[in-house]
Amino acid sequence: MLEYSEITPGRYIEYEGEPYEVLSYHVFRKQQRKPVNATKLKHLITGSVKEVSFHQSEKVNEAEVLTREIKYLYNNKGEWWFSEVGDPSKRFKLTEEAVGTGGKFLKQNSVVEIKMWGEKMVGLKLPIKNTLSAPKKARSAELRRLHAEERGKEKLPRGSTSEVFLTDSDC
Structure with a gap:
């Protein structure tokens, strides 16, 4: 008390x-x-x-809220599969509602913490840092766009360029 x-x-x-x-x-x-x-x-x-x-x-x-570490394995058809960190044979699934919107930032084999109140899961704590990458097509398209636009230059008709200076109020 x-x-x-x-x-x-x-x-x-x-x-x-x-x-x-x-x-x-x-x-x-x-x-x-x-x-x-x-x-x-x-x-x-x-x-x-x-x-x-x-x-x-x-x-x-x-309230007796316990935290424990689990490993994210994969998701399929709205089911998110996890296992215990030391024993991958002990697998269990969580629904998409239980995982929440943070589930889309999980990488396979990443370790997360869950909060348990009795036998019920009441929270999922994501890692503080996570390195994500874009698909190769998206990365190459972005690089092509950056190379095509030279910063601070405006292309004029007939291939000439001109220096352009913009302020925050112009945008």
């Missing part, structure tokens, strides 16, 4: 039977009244944020 003053950012609490992450808090007093802890809580399952005030007499349970 957490006292009202122990509800600080980065902690996971159970409020109304659901898991929340504390985003911010502010303990204040109004005139001669008892202190109040005004917090912003993020629901771990839905992602919604709400403001809740905890009074001095209130206590909340700390």
Whole structure:
């Protein structure tokens, strides 16, 4: 059980039977009244944020949110397949809704962290850095476009060029 003053950012609490992450808090007093802890809580399952005030007499349970590392294998037909880092034979799948929009930035065999609340997955943490590359056709088309346009030069009729200076207000 957490006292009202122990509800600080980065902690996971159970409020109304659901898991929340504390985003911010502010303990204040109004005139001669008892202190109040005004917090912003993020629901771990839905992602919604709400403001809740905890009074001095209130206590909340700390949510047991565990993190573990898993390895992304591949995705097929809306199913994202992962395995445990040390044992690739223990595979499991997650739905596209569980992975979220960040799934399109995953590379095969990259290690990610998941947050578990009980037996339910409540979050997927992507790597901070990831090196992605474009297909060869897209890269060569971009290079051809860059070489065709010489920076700062405007092509005029009959093959002549002229220096052009643009400012931010011209664009």
